[in-house]
Every structure is written in structure tokens, then in C-alpha cells.
Amino acid sequence: MTHTDLILAQARAHTNVAGVLPSNPLPTASTGLEHFDDVFDCSVARGLRQRLACHRVRFQAYCVDNHFEDPTEHADGFETDTYDEHAVHSVLTHRSTGNPIGTVRIVLPQGGGRRRLLPIETLVPSLGRGEAVPFPIETTCEVSRFAVVKSIRHHTPTQGPEADLSPEEWRTTLLCLPLALIRASIEMPAQEGMTHVVAVMEPALLRHLSRFGVHFNRLGGLVEHHGLRQPCWADITTLLSGVQAQRPDVWERPAASLRVPAHEPQSTR
Numbered sequence: 531m532t533h534t535d536l537i538l539a540q541a542r543a544h545t546n547v548a549g550v551l552p553s554n555p556l557p558t559a560s561t562g563l564e565h566f567d568d569v570f571d572c573s574v575a576r577g578l579r580q581r582l583a584c585h586r587v588r589f590q591a592y593c594v595d596n597h598f599e600d601p602t603e604h605a606d607g608f609e610t611d612t613y614d615e616h617a618v619h620s621v622l623t624h625r626s627t628g629n630p631i632g633t634v635r636i637v638l639p640q641g642g643g644r645r646r647l648l649p650i651e652t653l654v655p656s657l658g659r660g661e662a663v664p665f666p667i668e669t670t671c672e673v674s675r676f677a678v679v680k681s682i683r684h685h686t687p688t689q690g691p692e693a694d695l696s697p698e699e700w701r702t703t704l705l706c707l708p709l710a711l712i713r714a715s716i717e718m719p720a721q722e723g724m725t726h727v728v729a730v731m732e733p734a735l736l737r738h739l740s741r742f743g744v745h746f747n748r749l750g751g752l753v754e755h756h757g758l759r760q761p762c763w764a765d766i767t768t769l770l771s772g773v774q775a776q777r778p779d780v781w782e783r784p785a786a787s788l789r790v791p792a793h794e795p796q797s798t799r
């Protein structure tokens with residue numbers, strides 16, 4: 531049994547998904563998933579060149595496209611912060627042009643041999659006060675700097691596999707871009723020995739991901755962070771069991787081997 535088979539078997543066996551799955555799952559035909567891996571590549575940024583590509587994408591998305599950050603504070607064209615010191619990054623690349631067009635990172639709870647804060651702890655009061663939470667903080671990482679540059683939406687496919695796609699097929703393929711980053715957001719924690727993930731996401735993104743069977747649990751109410759955002763969390767095994775139950779096609783071709791460490795589903799801090 532491969533690592534991928536193992537985690538999927540764990541997900542199927544995990545039953546803590548009651549009340550989460552929609553009663554009418556979407557059909558799996560013509561979703562864009564069937565073309566996605568031929569057009570885009572998402573991989574962990576292991577080397578310096580890939581990590582710099584992540585920071586360039588972040589500068590474009592956070593400083594130029596959306597004005598979330600001040601570009602004058604990143605005059606070198608690379609958006610960085612202190613959390614990068616204890617983070618792992620993935621880069622999403624458009625195969626036919628070689629251009630990096632998306633990125634996501636996971637911020638780890640440990641770095642340099644000591645406990646490190648997650649960004650969400652500054653936004654959710656219960657975390658900052660050390661109150662009990664429904665996940666073990668020592669094996670919980672945060673998904674953040676989730677970004678896709680706007681220019682890819684206006685790209686006209688003239689080369690590569692996408693040149694043979696219909697306009698509707700290209701549109702649905704682009705709709706899978708957030709899903710690729712979420713897939714990376716689960717693969718990276720599994721490789722780092724994490725069991726749970728937290729995030730602060732736009733409600734619209736959470737709704738979009740739910741169409742693909744990717745469900746997060748709310749953690750308190752909305753907070754202000756580059757607009758209204760929803761703090762949320764997920765047990766990785768539970769999340770994958772939901773995907774397997776509702777949309778097995780989403781994880782048909784994972785980009786890396788997975789193994790989530792065994793754990794108790796309802797651990798607390």
C-alpha cells in the first residue's frame with residue numbers, strides 16, 4: 531500500500547462527517563479537473579528559485595492586484611513577512627509559459643526548536659488567550675498567503691494543451707485553481723507531520739471549495755483581515771473523508787504521497 535493509499539484508506543474509515551456533506555453532490559463530468567494537471571503544475575517550493583517565485587506571486591497578488599499590502603514596503607518586488615521563517619511554500623505554475631501564477635504556504639507551529647505563533651492567533655481571541663480549541667496546536671499549521679494572480683484570468687490559450695480546449699473547458703479549468711492550492715495545503719502538512727489545519731478565508735472561497743467536497747469548520751465569527759474573513763479549521767483526515775465521499779475525482783491524482791499521522795479526532799489545546 532502506498533502512502534497515498536494509506537491516507538485515503540484512513541479517510542474512508544473516519545466517520546466524523548455527519549451533517550457536512552450536501553444532499554445533492556455536483557456531477558463530476560466537465561469540471562475542469564480532467565484538464566487541470568496537463569495545464570498547470572503545483573509543487574512544493576524546495577529550492578531558492580521556487581521560493582522567490584512564491585514571493586513574486588505574493589507581491590503581485592497582495593501589493594498590486596488587491597492592494598492588501600503596501601508595495602513601497604517591498605521595493606524589491608518580493609512580498610515577505612516574519613512567518614516565512616517557519617513556513618513551507620508551494621508554487622502553482624502555468625506549464626506552457628513557465629510563469630508562476632499562484633502560491634500558498636503553511637505556517638508551522640514550531641521553528642528553530644521553539645513554539646512559534648500562527649497568524650490566526652492574533653485574530654481569534656480564544657487562541658490568543660490559550661482557551662481550549664478543537665485541535666492540538668502542536669500539530670496544527672496555518673494555511674495562508676493563498677494567492678492567484680489576476681492576469682491568468684485574462685490569458686488567451688494559444689499554445690500548450692489548453693489551446694485545444696473550448697472556451698467553456700478553459701473557464702472550468704481556471705475555476706480549479708483554488709482547489710489546486712488547497713490540495714497543496716493538505717499535502718504539505720501531511721509531509722510535515724501535521725494533523726490539522728487552520729485558515730482565515732473569504733466566505734466566498736469557502737463556498738467555492740465546498741462544491742468540490744472540501745469543508746472547513748468555523749472557528750468563531752467573521753473577522754476583519756483584508757476584508758471580512760472566516761477563521762476556520764479542519765482535521766485533515768476528516769476533510770479527506772468528505773472529499774472521498776462527495777467528490778472522489780478531486781483526489782484522483784494527488785500531486786504527492788500523503789500520510790497523516792494517527793491521532794485522536796477531537797484533541798484539544
